[in-house]
Amino acid sequence: MARAATTTDAFNAVAEPRRREILDALAGGELAVGDLVELLGLAQPQVSKHLRVLREVGLVDVRDDGRHRLYRVNGAPLRAVHDWVSQYERLWNERFDLMDDVLDELGTRPPTDAGTGQGD
Amino acid sequence: MARAATTTDAFNAVAEPRRREILDALAGGELAVGDLVELLGLAQPQVSKHLRVLREVGLVDVRDDGRHRLYRVNGAPLRAVHDWVSQYERLWNERFDLMDDVLDELGTRPPTDAGTGQGD
DNA sequence: CAAACATATACCCATATGGGAATGCGTCAA
């Protein structure tokens, strides 16, 4: 069993720092493999392999251009990641925690709106 | 070198589906290991191991309660993930493109960016 | 056609992984 394949989903794909670097590099626009090799300072085969993973989860698209292959980002698969992570936003946003504390202390969680006059 | 350790950061920690399930389960509030074992249908040692990973990246906190250990989520480390992914939001959110179009037509684009719009 | 260039693959290897089973250890009950 070991670990799930990195080619499974976007979560796994972007868990690898190099692949995030690749996506960041491609965020500026299409790039050929050779460009990425230079930018990342990685060996060409490694870059190609990472690109393959990214392609398999749909995070990048390719386009043939002579003897070059131009890669570009496709952020769609990141949406799942974003959606999942967003559910926890309140857990790192101090403002929410403070509000919770206050409401807890008051022991009177209002059914709809607190009288403290804060309605975001 | 193989893959980076999963205990390295939140990206790696949440790449594992089981760990996301654990966090989701804990999102409702503190839970003991045994509760998670039941909820996830995993063996106890496996749950403990996943919890350890989550603890090492700071995604959960523990509290001793007699012979139980209550775990709770700490979303802070997810902020880095959220921030990184958010950079790509415009790439999957059509609304941004539409908004770009509208602003273009109105000719009232705020002075922040005068990009010719990177279409597809 | 041959040679040079740009990428993708194949192969090898050290390592991290996650599950399974057994066990260690602290806590509570009798």
Place this chain on the structure above:
DNA sequence: TTGACGCATTCCCATATGGGTATATGTTTG
């Protein structure tokens, strides 16, 4: 104290990984 309970840790193993090196495939140029 003994025993049951709850959880963490250890050991074993099959597997996926990512880097390194060599090579295959496809394209442009001479």
